Amino acid sequence: MKLILRNYIKTFEGLSKEVWWLSLITFVNRFGAMVIPFLSIYLNESIGITLGDVGWIMSAYGLGSVVGSYIGGKLTDLIGYYKVILLSLFFTGINFLWVMHVADFWGLCFSFFILITLADMGRPAFFVALSAYSKPENKTRSLTLLRLAINLGMGAGPMIGGLLIGTVGYHALFYADGFTCLLAGLLMMYVLNPKTVKEVDKEVIVENPVAPEKDITYVYFLIGLMLFAMAFLPLFTVVPVYYRSVYEISEPNIGLLMGINPIMIVLLEMPLVAWLLKKKYDNIQLTIIGIAFTGLSYIVLVWEAWIGVLFISIVLMTFGEMIGFPFSNKFALDRSKIGKQGAFMGLYSMAFAIANIFSHNAGMQITAKYGFKVVWLFIFGLTVIACFFMYLSRRKVMEETTTKQLSLKSNLDK
Structure with missing residues (x-):
């Protein structure tokens, strides 16, 4: 058993501390995403939106994901991954605290479109950050660690979310999601500030880059x-x-x-x-x-x-x-x-x-x-x-x- 545990721990060796910090930030952020599994139930049972209209709201949610990913990629090249991640985390946190007060159909479509646009704006930036903090030979394992953080956060979040719904109510989920996004942003400012953190693998600037x-x-x-x-x-x-x-x-x-x-x-x-x-x-x-x-x-x-x-x-x-x-x-x-x-x-x-x-x-x-x-x-x-x-x-x-x-x-x- 000790040998198995030792070999398991060994697979994480050599990863930079920046990758570990980025994974912790991702865990905090994904742990807070406890609204998502209960969103359809919340819209239908708590607000009274019909199931058909819930489907359209979720379509707006999905469209926001597409737009956010595209904008995030462009912004990452323009202003850098660090600023994009911070903007995404802070504005997503603020929007979670605001969207819980919206109750009409069109307002919800627009609100969740904006929310997921801001949230997914940070996805490309996270990937670029991970690449910058990883040596070439460690990139795949670094990506795996990040996925591990995502899965741990997404696994634990809904369990806590269910408890919050039962004891406090649905609004507690929005507060939890909002404040965890803000917490993840503050953590990033503290541990991954570019003034103090060095990149391991800087982006290669190529002439005539391929679109x-x-x-x-x-x-x-x-x-x-x-x-x-x-x-x-x-x-x-x-x-x-x-x-x-x-x-x-x-x-x-x-x-x-x-x-x-x-x-x-x-x-x-x-x-x-x-x-x-x-x-x-x-x-x-x-x-x-x-x-x-x-x-x-x-x-x-x-x-x-x-x-x-x-x-x-x-x-x-x-x-x-x-x-x-x-x-x-x-x-x-x-x-x-x-x-x-x-x-x-x-x-x-x-x-x-x-x-x-x-x-x-x-x-x-x-x-x-x-x-x-x-x-x-x-x-x-x-x-x-x-x-x-x-x-x-x-x-x-x-x-x-x-x-x-x-x-x-x-x-x-x-």
């Missing part, structure tokens, strides 16, 4: 990533409904089953990533492996004769997440070196935001019309197409590598 939307290799990658995210996200909407409808599992047991995902991530993701880094696979190959695991996690659900497939499915899904997302993130960070990092990472965040807009609604609509087996096959089809676009991206990378080698050889011969 991410004109980089066909990156465009293929982003399409594959968006499809991957669309396949993964139904885990939080369609899958719980499936557990309840088909297997009649109670809500507490659904929670326990879903809890396998964050527990596995906390215990296994860092050692798994450290092990995979020693293998001769590139980032896109590993992303494709992660997508394949995700596709298999839905295919096994087609077989409804044994409840054990639910456990197999959630394990496969989690392996897909643990492998696919860290290495896709690493590819995006590496690719961003040919242009402006903020713009590249802004589009990376946008791929997830766009997936959020369409994935949940499409999954529920297909389920309502054709049943669960059809939606599982549909999602599996998304993963197949995602793998195809990742293959196209990797092929372009190999072509670029070959061209560079031939050019270098030609220059040496001269």
Whole structure:
């Protein structure tokens, strides 16, 4: 047991203290995001918004995520990641304290659009900051630590949120979210002030930087990533409904089953990533492996004769997440070196935001019309197409590598 624990701790060695601080800030911020899991219930039961109108408010929420990711990427290149993160945290905190007083439909659409725009404005900046605070050989593990902080925060936040609702009321969630955002901003000012903190890997300023939307290799990658995210996200909407409808599992047991995902991530993701880094696979190959695991996690659900497939499915899904997302993130960070990092990472965040807009609604609509087996096959089809676009991206990378080698050889011969 001591050896296992020692090896687990060893996987975190070598990461800069700035990465640890950034992960702590992320944890505080995500821990405070306790409104999100209860938002639909709050809008419907507490304010009296119809379920149909709740759907439109959530669409405005998703659209804000797309706009925020785009603006955040552009701002990061203009004023730097530190200022963008601070602006995002402080203005998000203030908006959480304000939005709880809005009760009409159009006001809520506008308020949540602004709120998530400000919140997701910081996403590309966080990625660029992480890159700046990490040595090149540690970037994937640094990303994994950040994901660990996100999962711990998102796991603990709803539990505290449920207690606050039961004891104080829904308004307590908005106060908690608002003040934790402000606390995260103050913590960042104290521990990561650029006047006292040195960057480990400064952004490379390139002549004639490539715009991410004109980089066909990156465009293929982003399409594959968006499809991957669309396949993964139904885990939080369609899958719980499936557990309840088909297997009649109670809500507490659904929670326990879903809890396998964050527990596995906390215990296994860092050692798994450290092990995979020693293998001769590139980032896109590993992303494709992660997508394949995700596709298999839905295919096994087609077989409804044994409840054990639910456990197999959630394990496969989690392996897909643990492998696919860290290495896709690493590819995006590496690719961003040919242009402006903020713009590249802004589009990376946008791929997830766009997936959020369409994935949940499409999954529920297909389920309502054709049943669960059809939606599982549909999602599996998304993963197949995602793998195809990742293959196209990797092929372009190999072509670029070959061209560079031939050019270098030609220059040496001269």
